[in-house]
Amino acid sequence: MLYNVRQIESTLRQRGYKITPQRRAIVRAITGCREHLTPAEIYGRVRREHPGIGLVTVYRTLETLAGLGLICETHAGGSCRSYLVRRPAGHHHHLICSDCGTVIDFTDCDLAGLERRLAREKRFRISGHLLEFVGQCRTCREAAGI
């Protein structure tokens, strides 16, 4: 289950954030795309229908949305640059295609056992983890095979 425009706007309102045309456009761009997008890509899409918007506004809005847990980021795929992204609902991870950049989410990671063991052995209080698989998606594998 992914958040839709209405849910995101409702959350923003509840937390005292104003609903501006810019924010609406950014939220629509993000929810309207199946793939993860960089801030620059989101800026490009939003500009089509909202030419006056500033890149700064995109950054600010993404930060706000990420802070509210409405969108999330990736780190692996190619360069480590902060890839901004879509909307989750709860704990999840990414499966990233190294060729085309498609990102697929998955939720069940089953790291509790490992986490417990590490916490004990290394004496850490573990608060979270980052897990990303990188590989070649079906489409790219078939394209490469030809």
Place this chain on the structure above:
Amino acid sequence: MLYNVRQIESTLRQRGYKITPQRRAIVRAITGCREHLTPAEIYGRVRREHPGIGLVTVYRTLETLAGLGLICETHAGGSCRSYLVRRPAGHHHHLICSDCGTVIDFTDCDLAGLERRLAREKRFRISGHLLEFVGQCRTCREAAGI
């Protein structure tokens, strides 16, 4: 087991890379530190004993060393910026303290089952994964507790 200066220089030589005083200094800085370092930090350390060195050389050398698998990177801790780092020997992961930045390596991740399942379900050919735990190390936990 971690690579030492001699092993790294030997690998460089074998692959046809020249051993320059700058590379020596960079390798020494990296192997001489228990923690992960950013390119800027490495630059700072190397400059102490080799003031004329350029930051560009640090970047070039780190790229070379990473390409040869002699050093590795982190991504999680705080900002996603590419954290350059120490030397591994084989597959491993990181346990990062969110307070002091200490990085501890661990090797056994046991993700084979999950990887197989994802490959089957999502039709990916998985080539690698990134796994990092973030938490509070013993020292910082005790310091915070006081």
Place this chain on the structure above:
DNA sequence: TGCCAGATGAAAATGATTATCGTTTAGCAG
């Protein structure tokens, strides 16, 4: 309808990384 805190956009600052290019040098051949 008017007000004002919060939001915006332009422009500039910052910080990391990469590209360019003329100079230097490691390491090999002689």
Place this chain on the structure above:
DNA sequence: CTGCTAAACGATAATCATTTTCATCTGGCA
């Protein structure tokens, strides 16, 4: 030991993502 050459270096500038600043604008409430 000496000279040669490809590789490496350092200074500088360019690029690119992100953040800061600040004057102006506006969503949403009184």
